[in-house]
Each structure stands twice: as C-alpha cells, then as structure tokens.
Amino acid sequence: MLNILWLFFFVIAFILALYQWLVLGNVQSFPGLVKSIFDMAKLSVEISIGLIGVLAFWLGLLKIAEKSGLVNLLAKALAPLFKKLMPEVPEGHPALGSISMNMAANMLGLDNAATPMGIRAMEQLQELNPVKDTASNAQILFLVLNTSAVTIIPITILLYRTQMGAADPAAVFLPLLLATSASTFFGLLAVSIVQKINLFNRVIATYGLIFAGLIGGLVWALLRLPHAQMTAMSSAIGNFLLMLAIVVILIYGWRKGVTVYEDFVEGAKQGFKIAVTIIPYLVAMLTAIGALRASGAIDAFSQGLGKLVAALGGDTAFIEAIPTALMRPFSGSGSRAMMLETMETHGVDSFAGTLVSIIQGSTETTFYVLTVYFGAVGIKKIRHALACGLMADLAGIIAAILLAYWFFG
Numbered sequence: 001m002l003n004i005l006w007l008f009f010f011v012i013a014f015i016l017a018l019y020q021w022l023v024l025g026n027v028q029s030f031p032g033l034v035k036s037i038f039d040m041a042k043l044s045v046e047i048s049i050g051l052i053g054v055l056a057f058w059l060g061l062l063k064i065a066e067k068s069g070l071v072n073l074l075a076k077a078l079a080p081l082f083k084k085l086m087p088e089v090p091e092g093h094p095a096l097g098s099i100s101m102n103m104a105a106n107m108l109g110l111d112n113a114a115t116p117m118g119i120r121a122m123e124q125l126q127e128l129n130p131v132k133d134t135a136s137n138a139q140i141l142f143l144v145l146n147t148s149a150v151t152i153i154p155i156t157i158l159l160y161r162t163q164m165g166a167a168d169p170a171a172v173f174l175p176l177l178l179a180t181s182a183s184t185f186f187g188l189l190a191v192s193i194v195q196k197i198n199l200f201n202r203v204i205a206t207y208g209l210i211f212a213g214l215i216g217g218l219v220w221a222l223l224r225l226p227h228a229q230m231t232a233m234s235s236a237i238g239n240f241l242l243m244l245a246i247v248v249i250l251i252y253g254w255r256k257g258v259t260v261y262e263d264f265v266e267g268a269k270q271g272f273k274i275a276v277t278i279i280p281y282l283v284a285m286l287t288a289i290g291a292l293r294a295s296g297a298i299d300a301f302s303q304g305l306g307k308l309v310a311a312l313g314g315d316t317a318f319i320e321a322i323p324t325a326l327m328r329p330f331s332g333s334g335s336r337a338m339m340l341e342t343m344e345t346h347g348v349d350s351f352a353g354t355l356v357s358i359i360q361g362s363t364e365t366t367f368y369v370l371t372v373y374f375g376a377v378g379i380k381k382i383r384h385a386l387a388c389g390l391m392a393d394l395a396g397i398i399a400a401i402l403l404a405y406w407f408f409g
Helices: 002-022 029-068 070-085 094-107 111-128 137-147 155-163 169-195 202-223 227-255 260-277 279-294 297-311 317-327 332-346 351-362 366-376 385-408
Strands: none
Touching: 002 029, 002 279, 002 297, 029 070, 029 094, 029 111, 029 227, 029 260, 029 279, 070 094, 070 202, 070 227, 094 111, 094 137, 111 137, 111 366, 137 169, 137 366, 137 385, 155 169, 155 332, 155 351, 169 202, 169 351, 169 385, 227 260, 260 279, 260 366, 279 297, 279 366, 297 317, 317 332, 317 351, 317 385, 332 351, 351 385, 366 385
C-alpha cells in the first residue's frame, strides 16, 4: 500500500505541474516542483540531525529507567490492560513501560520527549516480532495510538495563540481535548475491528474509566482558572511534570545502584545510530509530500471541496482551514506553517484561525510517525497501520470542524 501511495504522490504532482505549464502557461511549475523536492530532501537530513541530541538524551534516561527496574514497574501497572490490547506482548515486558512513558509525553504535548520513547518502544516490540520486515499487531496498535494520542495539555498550540495575540489563547483548550479524544477513540476502534479486540472487555473498560476520570479532573482544575492564567499554567504543569520525570528516573536509578552517568552515556550512544537509520525513510516520504504540495494538489482539493459545499448550500467557513487539515497527516512543520498563515491572514481569533488551532492539536502527523517509527526498526510491510492511522486523523479533523462550529460558530 505504501509503495503505491508513494508512487501516486509523484505521479499526481507531475500531472498537475504539466497541466499548469501546458494549459495555464505557468513556466515555473516544474522548477518549483523540483526545488520543493530538493528542499524536502535537505530538510529530511536536517530533521534527523536535529533529532540526534534529543534522541541521545532521552534514550540515555530510558537506559537508566530500564536498568533500575522503573520501566518494569510501569509495565506491571498497565499489564492487565495491554494483556487484552496486545496479547502477544508478555506480561511485564519492558516495551509496555516504554509505551506508557511515550503516551504520557504525548498527553502532555511534549513531542521531543515522546519520539525517543516511542522509537525505543517500537524497538522492544520488534524484538518480539516474528516477521522482522512486517508490522506486528502490537506495533500497529501502538503506532495508531501514537498518531492519535490524546493531548491533555496542548502547550505548543496555546503558546502559538499567545504569540499571535489571541484575546483568549486557552479558548480552544476544551474543544481541542474533545477532538483529540475522538481521534484516539476512532483510531483504537479501527484497530480493534481489524484485530478483533473486544473494547467492551471489563478490564479495558475499567482502565478507560480511570483514564477518563484523570483527564476530567485535570480539565476541571484548569477550567476553574481565569482564562488569562490557563495557558501559562498548562505550560508550567507540562514542563514541571517533564522535569519531575527526569529527576525521578535519575534518583530512582541511583537508589537502585545504577551507575547513572555511565549508563546514561551507554543509552545515549544509540541516538546517533537511530537518527542515521531513519534518514532514507524521511527522504522518501518528505520529498513525495513536498512534490504533492508544490504541485498545487492540496489547494485544488480545497477549492473543489469549497465549491461542492457551496453548491449544496452548506457553510463554507471551514474551507479556509482545510489546507491545514490536509497537511496535518503528512507534515507537522507543513501544517504548522499553514496554521500560522491562516491565523495571520484571517486573524487568530477568527473562525478559521480558531479552527486551525483545534485541527493542529486534534491528531498527529501519521506519515511522519509511521516513517520514523517503522523506519527505525526496518519495517517495510505496514499492513493496516496506515489505513487505521488515517481513520483516526479523519475522525479528529471532522470532530475539530464540528466542535469549532459548536463552540465558536
């Protein structure tokens, strides 16, 4: 599936560029297309190099957490849940602890911490994978949960809205949480249907209620704050918990007799290796995305959708946010640029400016996560991972649009 999709991106980009040149007389169509491909190839390497330091730091901490037994404690706490969701993963396996830490970082909106933990979890799941070039059920479930992970504290989105001068930067907090929850639910539902997981199992339902209670409690606490304080408090809580996790890992490791410095360095060495490993996968995917974007395919789709909605008598106010929605599954930086462009053009507090904020935080960059995580362990056959991930993306985007109309329409 990924082979066909990757080829499709380049073919569509070529056809549209040819149309612009021969029919519309745009002689810059192919120079722009080729420039975009080369720029994205360069960006792929820059992203990988930029990941080295972050990967090294978190993989070093994870090495301490593993040797001290802290990861095993996390694994045991979630063992009943993952025994039902991932029956092929042995109870107490270190992968379950890494998955837990990754999901916690995602919930706090801490992407830099989530990625190294996610790669480590994928490596540990790969050790259990009997067919090394094909994604296992557990790896697919983990990836889909990662691409749709609930973001309880959307630090980045709130900070962007603050910088853009929003009257109430935290106004999107609740609709964004609901949208990302919808993304996670439908992503998990899609995987459960394919893998025949019973989501109504008593154990899964119990963990779900506990999780919902924790989210609800945090939301209740934050919503009680004055709006002006919510953004600052959300950022403070997220970063406090991140620093707390670092200190807990180090102190717990030291108390358990781990040589924290030496083991940190040993784990950090893996950061460079992983960053280099994912370069070819990033180049392949980002150049295809760059070609598709430069060809005007995304703009053409948005305009076509706008005309269709108008013809049916619908409200087209959401169309201005569609480019961000279409780019979101492909590129975090691309969708972020489109979000900021929409805010700048229409105003950060406009309907379109508010909607793009919700869309940006409603789901993750499925293609990027798939490329990095599967590329790090050499998986080529992704099975139903992409389809389920895109289902989660679609659910999150639709929920974001509906919620924007509900809260701000």
